[in-house]
Amino acid sequence: MATKPEKAVPSIASTxxxxxxxxxxxxxxxxxxxxxxxxxxxxxxxxxxxxxxxKWIHMMYGDVGIEELFTKCHELLRLGGLLILEARS
Known part of the structure; x- marks a missing residue:
């Protein structure tokens, strides 16, 4: 049974x-x-x-999954945003 994520306040426009x-x-x-x-x-x-x-994304989705992960992170980050990644081998 999947748990429902708690509601959170998303980032709001800079104005x-x-x-x-x-x-x-x-x-x-x-x-x-x-x-x-x-x-x-x-x-x-x-x-x-x-x-x-x-490691788990690579095992489940291969190299394409890793590329999609970085693409999605790039799309989510604001200009100058930080991607903090703990790499696993």
């Missing part, structure tokens, strides 16, 4: 005041490759943090 901590942080555990949530939200992020995930 609107941004929410303060802790409402500006979101942690999710899901299949990032299949998730369409970010596309529906049409938001961008300052930081994308990926911990212990590249």
């Amino acid at each position: 609107t005041p941004r929410p303060d901590f802790p409402y500006n942080i979101e942690f999710r555990a899901e299949n990032f490759q299949l998730s369409q949530l970010e596309l529906k939200r049409k938001t961008s992020y300052d930081v994308v943090l990926l911990l212990k995930i590249t």
Whole structure:
């Protein structure tokens, strides 16, 4: 049985005041490759943090999956945003 992610406040356009901590942080555990949530939200992020995930994406989706992961992260990040990646071998 899949658990439903908790609601979080997405990033808001720069003309609107941004929410303060802790409402500006979101942690999710899901299949990032299949998730369409970010596309529906049409938001961008300052930081994308990926911990212990590249090995499993590579095993499940191969080289194409890794390329899709980086493409999706690039699309989600704001200009000057950070991708923090813990690489696994």
